[in-house]
Amino acid sequence: MRHIKIFYQLLLIIAFLLIIVSASSAQYILVPMEQTQTNHLKAYGLTYWALEVPREYQCYWWLNYRGGSFIIPDAADVKIKAAQMGVTIESMSEVEYRTIKETIIETSNMDEILLEKAPKIAVYAPPEASPYQDPWDDAVKIALDYAEIPYDQIWDKEVQRGALHTEGYDWLHLHHEDFTGQHGKFHGSFSHQVWYQQRMALFESAAKEAGFRSVSRHKGQTAINIADYVTKGGFIFAMCSAPETLDIALATKGGALDIVDPVLDATPLAQNFQKLLDFEHTFAFENFTLYPNPNRYEFSDIDNPNPDRSQQSGVEDFQLFEFSAKHDPIPTMLTQNHVSEVRGFLGQTTSFNINTVNPSVTILAKIEGTNYVKYIHGTLGKGTFTFLGGHDPEDYRHLVGEGKIPTNLDLHKHSPGYRLILNNILFPAARKKPQKT
Numbered sequence: 001m002r003h004i005k006i007f008y009q010l011l012l013i014i015a016f017l018l019i020i021v022s023a024s025s026a027q028y029i030l031v032p033m034e035q036t037q038t039n040h041l042k043a044y045g046l047t048y049w050a051l052e053v054p055r056e057y058q059c060y061w062w063l064n065y066r067g068g069s070f071i072i073p074d075a076a077d078v079k080i081k082a083a084q085m086g087v088t089i090e091s092m093s094e095v096e097y098r099t100i101k102e103t104i105i106e107t108s109n110m111d112e113i114l115l116e117k118a119p120k121i122a123v124y125a126p127p128e129a130s131p132y133q134d135p136w137d138d139a140v141k142i143a144l145d146y147a148e149i150p151y152d153q154i155w156d157k158e159v160q161r162g163a164l165h166t167e168g169y170d171w172l173h174l175h176h177e178d179f180t181g182q183h184g185k186f187h188g189s190f191s192h193q194v195w196y197q198q199r200m201a202l203f204e205s206a207a208k209e210a211g212f213r214s215v216s217r218h219k220g221q222t223a224i225n226i227a228d229y230v231t232k233g234g235f236i237f238a239m240c241s242a243p244e245t246l247d248i249a250l251a252t253k254g255g256a257l258d259i260v261d262p263v264l265d266a267t268p269l270a271q272n273f274q275k276l277l278d279f280e281h282t283f284a285f286e287n288f289t290l291y292p293n294p295n296r297y298e299f300s301d302i303d304n305p306n307p308d309r310s311q312q313s314g315v316e317d318f319q320l321f322e323f324s325a326k327h328d329p330i331p332t333m334l335t336q337n338h339v340s341e342v343r344g345f346l347g348q349t350t351s352f353n354i355n356t357v358n359p360s361v362t363i364l365a366k367i368e369g370t371n372y373v374k375y376i377h378g379t380l381g382k383g384t385f386t387f388l389g390g391h392d393p394e395d396y397r398h399l400v401g402e403g404k405i406p407t408n409l410d411l412h413k414h415s416p417g418y419r420l421i422l423n424n425i426l427f428p429a430a431r432k433k434p435q436k437t
Contacts, residue, residue: 027073027074027092027093027094027097028071028072028073028074028091028092028093028094028096028097029071029072029073029074029075029078029079029082029089029090029091029092030069030070030071030089030090030091030092031043031046031047031069031070031071031072031082031087031088031089031090032066032067032069032088032090033066033067033068033069033070033336033338034066034067034069034338035067035338036066036088037067037087037088037338037414038086038087038088038413039085039086039087039088039413039414040338040413040414040415040419041143041146041147041409041412041413041414041415041418041419041422042085042086042087042146042147042148042413043070043087043088044147044149044419044422044425044426045085045146045147045148045149046070046072046078046081046082046085046087047059047070047072047115047426048118048147048149048425048426048429049081049118049148050072050073050078050081051115051116051117051118051429052118053118055077056117057072057073057075057078058073058114058115059071059072059073059114059115060112060113060114060115061112061113061115061333061336061426061430062100062104062110062111062112062113063110063111063112063113063325063329063332063333063336064109064110064111064325064332064336065100065104065110067336067337067338068333068336068337068423070115071092071097071112072089074091074092085148108324108325108326108327109322109324109325109326110325110326111325111326111329111332113329113333113430113431114430114431115426115429115430115431116429116430116431117429118429119170119171119235119425119426119428119429120152120167120168120169120170120171121144121149121150121151121152121169121170121171121172121173121425122151122152122153122154122163122164122167122169122171122172122173123138123140123141123144123151123152123153123154123172123173123175124154124155124159124172124173124174124175124177125138125141125153125154125155125175126155126202127153127155128153134176134199135195136176136391136398137392137398137405137406137407138173138175138176139175139239139391139392139393139407139418139421140173140175140237140239140421141175142392142406142407142409143409143418143421143422143425144425146409146410147422147425149425151173152167152169155206156206156210156218156219156221156222157206157210159222159225159226159229160210160221160222160225162225164225164226164229164234165229165232169234170234170235170428171234171235171236171237171424171425171427171428172226172229172234172235172236172237173236173237173238173239174226174236174237174238174239174242174243174246175238175239175240175242175391176239176240176241176242176347176348176391177238177240177241177242177245177246178219178241178245178299179219179220179222179223179242179245179246179248179249180216180219180220180245180248180249180252180255180259180260180299181214181215181216181217181218181219181220181255181260181264181265182216182259182260182261182264182292182294182299183196183199183200183203183215183264184199184241184348185294185296185297185298185299185348186199186297187263187264187294187295188294188295188296188297189297203215203218203219206218207219214255214260214265214267215265216249216252216255216258216259216260216265217254217255217256218255219249219255220249220252220253220254220255220256221254221255223246223249223250223254224249224250224254226246227250227281227283227380229383230283230380230381230383230384230385231380231381231382231383232381232382232383233381233382233383234383235383235384235385235386235424235427235428236383236384236385236386237385237386237387237388237421237424237425238385238386238387238388239347239387239388239389239390239391239421240347240348240349240389240390240391241299241347241348241349243283243284243285243349243352243387243388243389244285244299244300244302244303244349244352245299246283247282247283247284247285247288247302248288248290248299248300250278250281250282250283251277251278251279251282251288252273252277252278253278257270257273257276257277258270258273259273259290259292260292261292261293261294263294264294269292273290273292274289274290277290282358283378283380283385283387284352284357284358284361284376284378284385284387285302285352285356285357285358286356286357286358287355287356288300288301288302288353288356289301297348298348299349300356301353301356302349302352302353302356303348303349303350303351303352303353304349304350304351304352304353304367304370304372304389311343311344311345311396314343314344315344315367316343316344316345316346316350316351316367317341317342317343317344317367317368318341318342318344318351318365318366318367318368318374318375319340319341319342319365319366319367319368320335320337320339320340320341320342320364320365320375321335321363321364321365321366322335322340323335328362329430330377330384330427331362331364331377333423333426333427333430334364334375334377334386334420334423334424334427335364335365335375335420335423336419336423337416337419337420337423338414338416338419339416342365342374342393342416342417342420343393343416343417344367344374344390344396345390345391345392345393345394345395345396345398345417346390346391346396346397346398347389347390347391347392347398348391349389349390350372350389350390351367351372351373351374351389351390352372352373352374352376352387352389353371353372354366354371354372354373355371357373357376358378360378361376361377361378362376362377362378363375363376364376364377364386372389373389374388374389374390375387375388375389375420386424386427388420388421390417392407393412393415393416393417393418393420393421394407394409394411394412394415394417394418395407
């Protein structure tokens with residue numbers, strides 16, 4: 001009997017030791033997002049991959065903790081994928097996870113956000129098979145491709161037949177677009193260029209095929225459809241000229257108010273068009289002044305005009321605002337970064353005149369010492385929008401005609417500007433907590 005008792009005591013000791021070992025072994029993987037991360041951009045791709053079917057791992061976003069780090073369950077395939085992508089990860093035990101989580105919960109500036117699913121992404125762009133191709137690159141497509149995040153490319157036909165709703169897209173991206181029907185305001189400088197003529201022909205043909213008498217009405221209808229998508233709960237992220245021209249198109253009631261010079265559409269401008277603009281249903285901007293002159297590159301006074309400024313001057317650099325993760329979780333998610341100041345970059349719409357920004361919009365980043373804001377966020381109905389000025393965070397000027405040379409993100413693995421784009425891609429995956437009042 002004594003031997004049996006000793007045997008059972010040994011079993012209990014072994015069981016206890018196994019529990020201790022199990023508790024101290026890795027249960028979670030931390031993806032750090034401060035300076036220790038070897039590839040900030042692919043870290044987003046790793047997290048997205050973990051959320052995708054068939055894995056559907058339960059992941060977390062630790063806001064304001066080590067640059068906005070991610071938590072992924074410890075699994076062999078995650079470690080293999082991280083090694084393949086060159087992403088730094090750290091193993092965490094259950095005890096370590098709970099200790100850090102307790103600190104995060106007790107700190108007002110931090111929070112843990114559950115990431116529920118990999119969002120379905122659409123990028124608005126002309127079909128790849130069309131004869132015309134944009135003579136510039138799309139920073140978001142570059143970011144998505146580099147981070148290995150899948151997306152569908154859609155255009156006016158798909159948007160107008162309701163694909164944003166029927167196909168279940170969680171997130172739509174718009175870039176260097178012109179929803180006003182003014183052909184990108186390129187007439188003055190590029191009207192004799194083949195690419196511009198092909199672009200005009202493509203847009204006019206698409207408008208005619210869809211049954212519209214003008215490009216402005218065709219693109220204006222797309223703007224209305226996009227606004228409807230957001231109102232019903234969709235998310236959009238827009239850069240460069242897209243935010244500005246989207247709201248101009250909405251202010252003209254989908255192109256019903258003619259603001260296009262006769263040189264471009266052979267019809268007269270509407271009389272008193274400036275006074276007839278309707279700002280009731282725009283996303284972010286109001287009380288702006290239009291520039292219909294086809295030889296002027298700017299659309300309106302929403303934009304920050306670009307004199308000949310070098311990047312070295314730093315005058316376009318912008319400061320990210322800091323938010324409390326518990327009180328303002330959405331702005332906090334959108335501004336996660338390993339730096340607080342981001343190097344500036346130009347675009348057709350470089351930044352936004354704060355005097356034209358609706359007071360209900362949240363300012364996420366500002367160019368210090370100016371009345372221009374770089375990064376904004378707001379709601380429309382049940383959905384949200386985020387607008388970022390500038391064209392490519394790692395190509396300061398990105399001039400039309402310099403050649404379509406894609407930005408090589410292997411040279412910019414830690415780009416703060418590209419991190420802002422990727423914050424937006426994971427934002428729809430997050431379970432939003434009610435904001436405290």
